Amino acid sequence: MNLPDKISFKIRIFLLLVFISGCSFVSYYDAISFKNLTDLKGEMMVAFEDFSQNGAEGEQDLELLEHFKVETAKAMEYEAGKNLNDNTTAQFKTIYALVSEVVERFKNDGDKLSASYCEAKWLNLEEAFRIAIETERNKIQN
């Protein structure tokens, strides 16, 4: 690439940048989204630490799992209502799907879950939270 080509390449890139300067590609960092994620993760971590030792059983544990499902659904709807937020919304859908599987299994397996299943499932849930939290943290802060 000789000098005029180099300059014209830079000009073309610059003009492209000016042309798209009015565009937005992604939602900005949102402290509410971050708090929703970290609150949910913290609450579930405490519950699953216990379930990983003793398993889950009975009405009280089912209520707790249903509570997680509702809270995740509320957070997911909050994300779905924002513009330019498809990626984060999809990540919340993953968390919601994972929590729903736990609730369904609890109901289908005679209102109980084994400690080993809870230990293993938490590894997947923790990964889903890690990905979503990092995604939100990497966004531009206003």
Add this chain to the structure above:
Amino acid sequence: MAADIVALLKSLLNESAELVSKEAAALFEEIKSDGSEFALRLADRTKKFISMLAEEKITKDEFEELMGDQIELARAQANKLQSDAKVSAQKIIDGVKDLTLNKITALLA
């Protein structure tokens, strides 16, 4: 004045190009390290689930559910990378906007 404008445009072009290459390098680095860390954690989980199944700590049905989750998690990770790329593009656009405004303000002052 004309010489000032030419100088301004030249420096604007150079600084914009520098901004683009810096942001692109940061993004590629993030994608590389993020992808390999995710793959390592996925391998660890898979190993653990297989050993739990072998020891009959979890049922075959539970194992299938846990492994099915890995596909969902890989999709979530892909969404993260897509979002990171959009954030980088946004940083470039915002950076060029700031550069342009600063240069024009300096020229007019």
